[in-house]
Amino acid sequence: MDTRQTLRAAKAVLRDRTPLCTDCGRTCGHACCLPDETGRGGMLLFPTEAEEYEPLPRSFHIAPAPEMPEGLLLTCEGRCDRRMRPLSCMLFPLLPREKEGRVRAVRDRRGFYVCPLLESGVGGLSPDFVRAVTEAGEILYTDPAHRAFLEALHRQLDAWKDLLG
Numbered sequence: 001m002d003t004r005q006t007l008r009a010a011k012a013v014l015r016d017r018t019p020l021c022t023d024c025g026r027t028c029g030h031a032c033c034l035p036d037e038t039g040r041g042g043m044l045l046f047p048t049e050a051e052e053y054e055p056l057p058r059s060f061h062i063a064p065a066p067e068m069p070e071g072l073l074l075t076c077e078g079r080c081d082r083r084m085r086p087l088s089c090m091l092f093p094l095l096p097r098e099k100e101g102r103v104r105a106v107r108d109r110r111g112f113y114v115c116p117l118l119e120s121g122v123g124g125l126s127p128d129f130v131r132a133v134t135e136a137g138e139i140l141y142t143d144p145a146h147r148a149f150l151e152a153l154h155r156q157l158d159a160w161k162d163l164l165g
């Protein structure tokens with residue numbers, strides 16, 4: 001599989017999976033879809049993902065991501081066709097992470113300020129969702145571009161953690 005096919009395979013695993021069996025957005029007002037205090041918000045696109053948005057849906061915008069060299073950030077207007085969600089939205093509030101040759105689903109540190117589900121840890125989420133994030137990660141880590149992207153993202157989140165304590 002090439003990088004684009006790998007991305008599509010990872011997305012296919014997550015397509016109908018959600019963090020809870022019910023709509024978690026009902027309790028938080030879909031907080032992760034709202035712009036942040038800067039009015040921006042946005043989700044990092046995985047390698048080749050921008051090509052999936054050609055033509056770009058009207059409510060989506062893509063711009064360089066200041067926090068990630070060569071990264072692209074997708075911003076939206078708080079609503080989307082579920083089938084068009086970027087992979088970062090499908091994985092949220094978790095991220096796959098490979099350590100010592102094993103991929104696990106870990107909490108996405110960026111979600112701590114937004115997502116009430118993270119307080120209860122990974123164990124508080126639907127096991128089916130956690131499995132899907134892990135499986136999607138196993139697929140992504142087979143591709144050098146996605147591996148490099150995830151490693152860079154985790155390095156950045158670790159640095160952020162060290163900075164904030």
Ligand code: SF4
Pocket residue numbers: 019024025026028029030031032033092093114115116117
């Ligand atoms: S912020 Fe968390 S609880 Fe709210 S919609 Fe997003 S994933 Fe669900």
Ligand code: SF4
Pocket residue numbers: 032033034043075076077078079080081085086089
């Ligand atoms: S693209 Fe869709 S799922 Fe992702 S933040 Fe925007 S509205 Fe929410």
